[in-house]
Amino acid sequence: MIPTSHYLVVSLLLFTTGVIGVLTRRNVIIVLMSIELILNAVNINLVAFSQHLASLDGQVFAIFVITDAAAEAAVGLGIIIAFFRNRQTLLADEMDLLRW
Amino acid sequence: MTNEILFYFFAGLAVLGGVLVVTMRNAVHSAVFLITTLLATAGLYLTLNAEFLFVVQIILYVGGIMVLFVFVIMLVNLDVALHQVQFNRQTWVAGLLSFALLAELLAAVALARSYGEENWLFAAPHVPTVTAEGNTEQIGRLLFQNYVIPFEIASILLLVALVGAVVMGKKRI
Amino acid sequence: MIQEAYFLLSKYIWQIVDGLVIVAIFPLLAGYVVLLERKVMADMQARLGPMRVGPHGLLQPLADAVKLMIKEDIIPESADRAIFWLAPVLSVFAGMLSFAAIPVGPGFLIADMNIGLLFIFAVSSMGIFGIVLGGWASNSHYSLMGALRSSAQLVSYEVAVGMAMVSGLLLAGTLSMKDIVEYQAHSGFWLVFVAPVGFVIYLIGSVAETNRAPFDLPEAESELVAGYMTEYSGFRWALYFLAEYSNMVVVGSVATTLFLGGWLRPFAGTHAMDFLDFAPPLVMLGVTGYCVYRIPKQTGWDQKFIMAIFAGICFVVTVPLAVVLAPGLAAWKAGVHGAFWFIAKVMGYVYVFLWARFTFPRYRFDQLMQVGWHYLIPLSIVNVMGVATAVVLHREAGWNPVVSIGVTLVVTMLAALWLVRAGERREQTALKSAA
Amino acid sequence: MDETENTAALPVEMPIPGADEIVLNMGPQHPSTHGVLRVKLKLDGERIEGSECIIGYLHRGVEKIAEHRSYQQFAPYVDRMDYVAAVSNGLGYCEAVEKLLGAEAPPRAKVVRTILTELQRIASHLLWLGTHALDIGALTPVFYCLREREEVLKIFEKYCGARLTTNAFRIGGLQYETYDGFEHDVKRFCDDFEKKVEEYEQLLTGNRIWVGRTKGIGILTGEQAIALGVTGPPLRASGVKWDIRKAMPYAAYEQYQFEIPTGQNGDTYDRYLVRMEEMRQSRRICLQAIENIPTGPIMAKVGKVLKPPPGEVYHSIEAPKGEIGYYVVSDGTVQPYRVRVRPPSFINLQAFDTMARGHLVADVVAIIGTLDIVLGEVDR
Structure with missing residues (x-):
């Protein structure tokens, strides 16, 4: 069996990659995708611990996280579409007005 | 043996895909690599005996969320975007901080070895208790019994997101 | 090692x-x-x-x-080469992977997964990417529009199809394809008779899922040339074609397994109908006979030779179908005849697809979405609730199964009727406002 | 979601969600514009806000050619305008020149002309039905329609040797006597045809998808139709009972009983029904005509060289697609001074904008189909 720590390391790497993406990319869609990466990393952790502790609560939580990711993607992409329609840009650092 | 091979394969694929998501210039390519990562993660769930989550990951993440992503990327497809600078000005700082975070967290995992009573994190995990019910049935039971209120709240969240997305997508409100 | x-x-x-x-x-x-x-x-x-x-x-x-x-392998100049290459492969991959979980006969399947049905559902939902990415990578407007239409369509109809599957699953109580068939063998009824509304929804939804007429909007030739396949040619195009037809076979297999009793013979539990066991060898023998009969009518020795080969193939299939009828080979019979019945049912299902394609005109895109969202999805939800109620009435309240199913079926049909009425009213008001 | 609304377009310009209006080109190389028609659509999302039909890709200068040909020499050219209804075109031209000459075809010629023209109407409508259904996505009717059309074309072929551009009539009557068994062939066709129309109607008339695709699409009110000069089935489907066969009878039409089918709503579905009924009426006319073909000469005495007196004449007949009119000016020489054709397709096409406004892009296919245009005639 693979020790749980291995899963933690994979999850960490994914998490950090996601964080880097969120912090450095200018394209909002890629930023959103990086957030999905982060959520995914969290899910790996949850499931790994679920197995580690022989309890399924972790997996149930992972399902909630996926639900949340779906909701976030829907609203986030809706905002992106609305924003793009008004400004014709996708760059995060050009989103500098609080209203339009 | 098979499990190890599968784990390292999927883990490597997931991390590689993740790195490429962040570094690709074209958003569609990023999305393709994100799909790779998500599928690899689904594979990791399989090695963790979480079959239901494996399927949920593919149906919801890959078949649902990522389709939405690709859809939106294609709707707002801009050739201009490809020639713009892809990384913002705080890249170096952000990268450094992120690596610091990574180092810190890795250290935390590594240190756990010395704090644990019997290095529990590094030992092979508990063998999951084999029950007559499959993984799917157990999760279903948990979701609809212990976690029924969070479940309902999640459904309301989805409803709100649905309404929100429709409102955002509307041309004229 | x-x-x-x-x-x-x-x-x-x-x-x-x-x-x-x-x-x-x-x-x-x-x-x-x-x-x-x-x-x-x-x-x-x-x-x-x-x-x-x-x-x-x-x-x-x-x-x-x-x-x-x-054929010459053409990649458009401005296409995204990597994804242009990847997309058709992805399509075929999704189609083929689904076969891993399909039980053609008892013991005749690659993997008996305890999440078999969900696995197929998941894999086929991955097939969308083959279409979407292919349409995008071609860098052509017709392709892109076809791809967007198709992704919207597939995502919409997946809900109805999933719900229709759930109505079957509620009764079978398992996700394993093998156990679903065994449940039907055990209960003595194919699920199509228990959840007919679910089957009809699945039938319609699966036509839309496979992009077949009358829902073949993504490749509507009179509007979008060939949809997402416009820029593809040669072998890559063949891969898309392969994927489309394999998807037809896959949805046919799922419908057969879930609703039509999989590898079971009609009236499998009734011993009075055991003479049906003779049907498979006789049918194949008939086909063989027809091939032989046609041999002299072919022109040219080569054509005669090929016809003879086909007759031979049919005969080779006939022999095991007949041999396993011998007493003492019951286990083999289940497998071999199971495969025959399974394939026959799948082909029957595919035939319905073809029939619909050559009979109906094509929906308009908004009408297609309307069929999905205004009729199929609400009806599928009502159907799931109805079947769930029936299950509870039978198992918890101890009702007669026929009565409980009948009652909920009537309610579901009333709901369907109401939906159709409401839809007609909506159409009429739309017509009036247009005029 | 609203994104989906943007998707089913046929853009040449990519629909940018922000941009409210896009201009979209359909054709001239598009599978469902029935030839080389180019339609420029102004779209709001998927809704058509305006349109422009750009024609001329098939212009061959037919009218100009007439000025350099003798009257008889020009007759084959009119077949090449509406090439799916060549017989009707020829009839209109021959009668126009006859009018100019002051001659009249003998009764036998008139009846044969009537029969052939009505058969041509059936053939033209069949081709329309098949392609229209194909555009809307019904794959099968086209084969049935072509099967029956084939029978008509066989009769043409037996009669004059050509199937499509027949040049069946001559100025002053007919070139050929009918062949042996002509009546029998027509009768057999008409007898079979009754059942075949039923067959088409079974495939389409009650079909929910067909009704959904055609009902309420491309509405043209009677006033609009008259104002736009629309003729033929589109006019009658809008409820205007106008048919030149009744209003200004030509050939032998006044001898026969037939109805003028009309519609109420003026939508694509009504036009479909009107054309279906017209095929039945054509069959009825053929059956009546075949009963009693007068004997006698088939050619009036018009002479070998036609030199009509100076003057002008306008003559129009009811072609399958609408009123086809010929305005012929003679200066007393052997060649016409000017021939102006009033092609029904060209004028019916003007209604496209009115009909398409407010509909979706996918309906353009249905609307072009329902107009039953032939680009050879539009561009001439």
Whole structure:
């Protein structure tokens, strides 16, 4: 069996990659995708611990996280579409007005 | 043996895909690599005996969320975007901080070895208790019994997101 | 290490063989489904269809395959090469992977997964990417529009199809494809008789899922040229075609397993109907006989020879179907006859697809979405609730199963009626406001 | 979601969600514009806000050619305008020149002309039905329609040797006597045809998808139709009972009983029904005509060289697609001074914008189909 720590390391790497993406990319869609990466990393952790502790609560939580990711993607992409329609840009650092 | 091979394969694929998501210039390519990562993660769930989550990951993440992503990327497809600078000005700082975070967290995992009573994190995990019910049935039971209120709240969240997305997508409100 | 590899190999040898068989047979099967389609279409349209390559066009699929393979491989100048390459492969991959979980007969399946049905559902939802990415990578507006239409369509109809599956699953109480069939064998009823509304929704939804007429908007030739396939040619195009026909076979297999009793013979539990066991060898013998009868009518020795080969193939299939009828071979009989009945049912299901294609005009995109969102999805939700109620009434309240199912069925049908009425009213007001 | 609304377009310009209006080109190389028609659509999302039909890709200068040909020499050219209804075109031209000459075809010629023209109407409508259904996505009717059309074309072929551009009539009557068994062939066709129309109607008339695709699409009110000069089935489907065969009878039409089918709503579905009924009426006319073909000469005495007196004449007949009119000016020489054709397709096409406004892009296919245009005639 693979020790749980291995899963933690994979999850960490994914998490950090996601964080880097969120912090450095200018394209909002890629930023959103990086957030999905982060959520995914969290899910790996949850499931790994679920197995580690022989309890399924972790997996149930992972399902909630996926639900949340779906909701976030829907609203986030809706905002992106609305924003793009008004400004014709996708760059995060050009989103500098609080209203339009 | 098979499990190890599968784990390292999927883990490597997931991390590689993740790195490429962040570094690709074209958003569609990023999305393709994100799909790779998500599928690899689904594979990791399989090695963790979480079959239901494996399927949920593919149906919801890959078949649902990522389709939405690709859809939106294609709707707002801009050739201009490809020639713009892809990384913002705080890249170096952000990268450094992120690596610091990574180092810190890795250290935390590594240190756990010395704090644990019997290095529990590094030992092979508990063998999951084999029950007559499959993984799917157990999760279903948990979701609809212990976690029924969070479940309902999640459904309301989805409803709100649905309404929100429709409102955002509307041309004229 | 080597020992372990050997152990693994010996453990999974049958799966590997099954997998190879599927990979080998599968394109051929899809090719012959195409031939079937062309023949059925020709028959319905007062034509003959392919007649030139082999007797009655029997070698047409091979000729088509060769022709497509030696065609020039064109990649548009401005296409995204990597994704242009990846997309059709992804499509075929999704189609083929689904076969891993399909039980053709008892013991005749690659993997008996305890999440088999969900696995197929998940894999087929991945097939969307083949279409979407292909349309995007072509860098053509028609392709992109076709791809967007198709992704919207597939995502919408997946909900209804999933719900229809749930209505079957509620009754069977398992996700394993094998157990679903065994439940039907055990209960004595195919689920189509218990959850007919679910079956109808699945039928309609699966036509839309496979992008077949009258829901073939993504490739509507009079509007979008060829949709996402516009820029594809040669072998890549053939891969898309393969994927489309394999998806037809997959949804047919799922419907057969879930609603039509999988490998079970009609009236499997009734001993009075055991004479139906003679049907498979007799049918195949009949086909053999017909082939033999047609041999002298072919022109040219080569055509006669090919016809004879086909007669021989049919006969080779007939022999095991007949031999297993011998007493003492019951276990073999279940497998061999199971495969026959399964394939027969799948082909029947596919025939309905073809029939619909040549009969109906095409929906407009908004009408298609309307059918999905205004009729199928609400009805499928009502149906799931109805079936769930029936299950509870039967298992918890101890009602007679026929009564509980009948009552909920009536309620579901009333809801369907109401939906249709509401839809008609909506249409009429729309017509009035247009006029 | 609203994104989906943007998707089913046929853009040449990519629909940018922000941009409210896009201009979209359909054709001239598009599978469902029935030839080389180019339609420029102004779209709001998927809704058509305006349109422009750009024609001329098939212009061959037919009218100009007439000025350099003798009257008889020009007759084959009119067949090449509406090439799916060549007989009707020829009839209109021959009668126009006859009018100019002051001659009249003998009764036998008139009846044969009537029969052939009505058969041509059936053939033209069949081709329309098949392609229209194909555009809307019904794959099968086209084969049935072509099967029956084939029978008509066989009769043409037996009669004059050509199937499509028949040049069946001559100025002053007919070139050929009918062949042996002509009546029998027509009768057999008409007898079979009754059942075949039923067959088409079974496939389409009650079909929910067909009704959904055609009902309420491309509405043209009677006033609009008259104002736009629309003729033929589109006019009658809008409820205007106008048919030149009744209003200004030509050939032998006044001898026969037939109805003028009309519609109420003026939508694509009504036009479909009107054309279906017209095929039945044509069959009825053929059956009546075949009963009693007068004997006698088939050619009036018009002479070998036609030199009509100076003057002008306008003559129009009811072609399958609408009123086809010929305005012929003679200066007393052997060649016409000017021939102006009033092609029904060209004028019916003007209604496209009115009909398409407010509909979706996918309906353009249905609307072009329902107009039953032939680009050879539009561009001439």
